[in-house]
Amino acid sequence: MTLDAAQSFIQRAVSDYDMVDRIQSAADDEQIRQILVELGFEFNHEEFEKAYYNVLTWCQTEGQADHVKEIKLWWDCMGYFFGAVEKS
Numbered sequence: 001m002t003l004d005a006a007q008s009f010i011q012r013a014v015s016d017y018d019m020v021d022r023i024q025s026a027a028d029d030e031q032i033r034q035i036l037v038e039l040g041f042e043f044n045h046e047e048f049e050k051a052y053y054n055v056l057t058w059c060q061t062e063g064q065a066d067h068v069k070e071i072k073l074w075w076d077c078m079g080y081f082f083g084a085v086e087k088s
Contacts, residue, residue, distance in 0.1 A: 006043035006051030009036070013071045014064075023078070032078065048075065 013020055019039065026032045036042065041049070052072050059065040 002043060002052075003047045003051055006047045007042065007043045007055055009039075009041040010048075010051055010068060010071055013075075014067045020074070045079075048050045 023032055023035055026035060052068070056065055056068050059068060
């Protein structure tokens with residue numbers, strides 16, 4: 001589990017709609033975790049939160065920041081519904 005993996009995940013999720021759809025189509029939190037591991041994204045809740053704020057500060061436009069915020073909201077919702085957001 002790394003902060004780098006979480007940052008990379010957020011950056012990729014902004015533009016990789018196929019990856020997002022694949023995660024979105026998962027039946028449960030275990031499937032989500034399997035997809036993340038397969039893609040090389042292993043991180044916990046705390047790392048995701050730190051990564052979110054890091055990536056947000058890298059944004060150069062309001063539009064970029066809005067996309068990152070959308071990913072955060074989506075990920076939080078996935079965690080709410082499936083428990084995918086691991087609490088440390």
